[in-house]
């Protein structure tokens with residue numbers, strides 16, 4: 001029997017709000033035990049120093065939680081990545097995570113892995129999608145990932161998404177789509 005794909009969820013919100021809610025909901029609906037949800041706010045991830053040592057060897061000189069996350073990424077098949085919109089960009093937590101993925105650049109270690117983006121902003125969802133899609137452009141391009149879909153939601157206060165019926169329906173649809181990849 002074919003092994004089920006491994007799904008890694010990564011949330012880049014510093015608060016327990018809409019992005020965490022959306023990712024947790026989708027995570028709970030995935031009918032696959034090969035899944036893990038990482039909240040970047042709970043991880044010790046220092047800033048990239050820009051030393052470029054990882055160009056010679058795909059490993060980071062910084063000893064923190066990012067090493068384990070990179071290993072989890074290499075061992076996963078699908079990434080579901082969520083971030084809030086901060087100034088029409090990803091959150092600082094998410095940008096820091098993206099920068100620390102640099103050891104994967106110049107490797108084939110995550111090539112063609114599927115990515116689904118969950119983007120949450122207080123303003124119109126079209127704007128969040130347009131700008132944050134650009135924020136992930138280099139991440140997808142340089143790690144040679146396969147961007148499957150980007151979903152954006154409008155929610156300002158932490159509980160907004162959980163109280164929005166139409167958003168809840170969309171979250172269920174996204175979960176179904178991801179389940180169909182498993």
Ligand SMILES: Cc1cc2nc3c(=O)[nH]c(=O)nc-3n(C[C@H](O)[C@H](O)[C@H](O)COP(=O)(O)O)c2cc1C
Nearest residue numbers: 013017018019084085086087088121122123155156
């Ligand atoms: C520093 C900061 C900047 C923000 N900038 C934007 C923005 O440019 N556009 C937008 O639509 N929402 C913006 N927001 C609103 C958040 O995206 C919104 O509150 C969202 O629900 C946060 O997601 P979370 O609950 O998962 O943390 C900003 C919020 C903060 C704290």
